[in-house]
Amino acid sequence: MRKSIERIAGESEGASYEFPLFRLAGTDKAAPSAYLQAALHAGELPGVVAIDLLMPMLIKAEAEDRVKGDITIVPWANPIGRAQYHFGEHQGRFHLGSRANFNRGFPLLASPDPALLPNTTLGSADQRLKTRLLQLSLGHDIVLDLHCDDEGLAYLYVHTSLWPAMADCAAALGVGAVVLWSEDTDGTFEGASVMPYQNAPADVAKLDRRVVTTVEYRGILDVDGTLARADADGLYRLLVARGTVVDPDLPAPGPFTGVVAPLENIDMMPSPRAGAVLYNVKPGDRVARGDRLATIIHAPGETDGHTEVFAPQDGIILTRRSRRIIRAGEDLLKLVGGRKSADARSGTLED
Numbered sequence: 062m063r064k065s066i067e068r069i070a071g072e073s074e075g076a077s078y079e080f081p082l083f084r085l086a087g088t089d090k091a092a093p094s095a096y097l098q099a100a101l102h103a104g105e106l107p108g109v110v111a112i113d114l115l116m117p118m119l120i121k122a123e124a125e126d127r128v129k130g131d132i133t134i135v136p137w138a139n140p141i142g143r144a145q146y147h148f149g150e151h152q153g154r155f156h157l158g159s160r161a162n163f164n165r166g167f168p169l170l171a172s173p174d175p176a177l178l179p180n181t182t183l184g185s186a187d188q189r190l191k192t193r194l195l196q197l198s199l200g201h202d203i204v205l206d207l208h209c210d211d212e213g214l215a216y217l218y219v220h221t222s223l224w225p226a227m228a229d230c231a232a233a234l235g236v237g238a239v240v241l242w243s244e245d246t247d248g249t250f251e252g253a254s255v256m257p258y259q260n261a262p263a264d265v266a267k268l269d270r271r272v273v274t275t276v277e278y279r280g281i282l283d284v285d286g287t288l289a290r291a292d293a294d295g296l297y298r299l300l301v302a303r304g305t306v307v308d309p310d311l312p313a314p315g316p317f318t319g320v321v322a323p324l325e326n327i328d329m330m331p332s333p334r335a336g337a338v339l340y341n342v343k344p345g346d347r348v349a350r351g352d353r354l355a356t357i358i359h360a361p362g363e364t365d366g367h368t369e370v371f372a373p374q375d376g377i378i379l380t381r382r383s384r385r386i387i388r389a390g391e392d393l394l395k396l397v398g399g400r401k402s403a404d405a406r407s408g409t410l411e412d
């Protein structure tokens with residue numbers, strides 16, 4: 062495993078950013094290559110601690126000549142967000158200098174050709190970071206972007222063109238749900254990693270063996286040694302299942318038994334009032350249409366000071382907020398149902 066340091070120029074003299082990059086050289090050029098990054102939203106750390114435990118497994122595999130495909134790892138993909146504190150609170154989701162979400166605005170290339178990447182020399186630092194991350198990942202058969210939600214099940218976003226071919230990956234990672242999406246106009250990292258292949262010739266696109274996903278490793282507070290161990294084992298299982306790493310002792314993943322639903326089946330449940338949220342459900346709960354999901358206390362102690370929110374359809378609770386203060390119109394949770402949601406939001410994954 063070789064370590065190098067990537068440098069991203071800042072926006073003023075004397076300011077720049079660094080992140081480490083690790084590469085393992087595979088011994089079989091025909092084997093699938095893999096790119097893993099974590100903490101693009103810089104405070105989302107379950108993937109960071111999973112990679113911490115995965116890397117020794119890969120180093121061992123390399124020493125035993127079992128790494129077949131090239132592997133590139135960026136354990137902490139966002140040094141700009143990592144350094145952002147605002148009044149003492151970490152802010153890793155949006156670039157404070159431009160208000161841009163760190164997982165939006167990636168270049169959506171017409172084909173997987175690095176020559177099409179924009180010149181961001183005169184752009185903002187976050188644009189330079191995004192261009193570099195995409196450049197590093199382009200050409201890999203397996204691209205994993207490790208995130209987490211507020212509070213949630215482990216789940217994947219997957220483009221419809223890669224499903225059900227990626228069911229083995231969902232099983233290997235042990236996630237509870239897969240959300241399928243079909244178009245990305247906002248330039249998520251996942252979108253920028255899969256859209257260039259949609260119009261490519263079949264021998265370049267290789268959609269039957271391509272793996273691109275945003276992995277949502279549960280909630281922001283689920284940074285935990287036991288979960289990290291399970292997640293590292295899951296990532297390793299995926300790499301073995303796809304032939305990037307060889308491990309004859311590891312059984313193939315079984316069938317995926319979790320929930321699979323299109324993005325349009327997710328009810329986001331905007332809060333009707335501002336106030337304190339009392340949740341009646343937690344991630345993983347199954348609900349029936351009409352079940353109470355949450356109570357918003359907007360006028361404590363007053364008659365009519367509570368507003369209840371009910372499930373619009375049968376389904377499973379995928380996520381909920383980690384904070385309990387909410388504004389009117391902010392989403393309370395994600396409910397995955399069996400049919401299109403009343404407030405279905407088109408397009409991009411909601412990471």
Ligand SMILES: [Zn+2]
Pocket residue numbers: 101102105164208209412
């Ligand atoms: Zn994220």
